[in-house]
Amino acid sequence: MLLIACPYCGNRPETEFRCGGQAHIARPSDPGSLSDEQWAEHLFVRSNPRGVHAERWNHVHGCGRWFNARRDTVSDRFLETYKMGETPQSQKSTSTDSTSTQAEARA
């Protein structure tokens, strides 16, 4: 289970949270002008990186507030959490190199 730092409440166990998927997807400001391709991209296409991922979390069984996080999807380690509207500290989004495959537990 992950330990997640809610920017409002501090470290709490993962079961108190709900993951809201990829962060920073802006709702189109003029929906009527979007093509079908743009709608498909907005609604369905996801970055799904092997490496650093920006995502939304909701502290649903805590303060109830939404916030953003940057997490490495290979190690599952949280790099940082930040409030909605804030800019993350680490902006460089280089994906983890293949050496991190040691984190893969083969079963």
Add this chain to the structure above:
Amino acid sequence: MRRFSLSSLLSESLKGHRGWGRQWRDPQPKPAYDVVIVGGGGHGLATAYYLATVHGITNVAVIEKGWIGGGNTGRNTTIIRSNYLYDESAALYEHALKLWEGLSQELNYNVMFSQRGVLMLAHNLHDVQSFKRHVYANRLNGIDNEWLTKEECKEFCPPIDISGSLRYPVLGGALQRRAGTARHDAVAWGYARGADARGVDIIQNCEVKGIRRDASGAAIGVETTRGYIGAKRIGVVAAGHTSTVMAMADVQMPLESYPLQALVSEPVKPVFPCVVMSNAVHAYISQSDKGELVIGAGTDQYTSYSQQGGLHITTHTLDAICEVFPQFTRMRMLRSWGGIVDVTPDRSPIIGKTPVENLFVNCGWGTGGFKATPGSGHVFAHTLATGSPHAINAPFTLDRFRTGRLIDEAAAAAVAH
């Protein structure tokens, strides 16, 4: 390929079984192939097999970064069924189920396909109504599925507690008798052996690192850890890693990769005759021929490539198992593991063309693609060989997310497998 038969078995047993030899070669990659398949799981290997047997295309390579069947094929709980709600899905999974029924003979390899029945338990009125709707929809599509009362459930699967004292009591169930399980590794090995015997090169320990494209944008080959390999057509069948492989050709996919876990108990004598699934409490269970109870958990809530999930996910599943089958509360669990599953927004797979010329994809099988392995390979081989989809996979395009013609099994079933 040396065929398995009674006489070969007898003669080998006299020679101490030392003469069987390799079941498939370990070839060096050639400079180029007609078709290169990225991913040596069941779906990729089945695709290669049907390219060779149905379409006569044998200048084919299957490129696998680890060992064949080491991905989700070798990690799944092997539930096979075809009682999906929508016509498109029913056709696809039933196509696969029909191929399963003759697969051991076809491959001359025992995939241990066992039609022991898959029973889905209903725990509330909503379940009852939706399962009955499934039963009727399936019957209209010629697919066997029947409603059982709770007493009939108990008769079919004695370990179920129907006493009514459960928090989520069993009210009945939907049973597909032709459904069941198969030996996952044998499926990969059987297809590999059959494809290899017809000239397909199975290249293991070879990771695809890039997809090369010409000036027109068409895909012409793959960069691998064992050098460049040219290809007239490329089929990406990389399950949880599809997003990363497709990104090599600048194609963004409507996929998210999640950890999915399973676990097995200590082996015991036969106690469990069929497969039981319960969507409401989220548990599914069967017993392997070795005697282990095979138990599947749910996905974690976040995307990950770690191949391991949270302990609270498996704990939750075991809570559900102990609730429905009180007799298992003292069983010890031996092993647990995770796989990375590629999930689409409508929980249906994508099988077909991509915006890049000569690049095809077969993915999005998510938590439930093992059952489709033969059918998926069969229709994807058709797509790769002819350049256009088989009637069965025609609805499962990537383009459906643009047109809005989704096949929303997520809403229909809201469950894994």
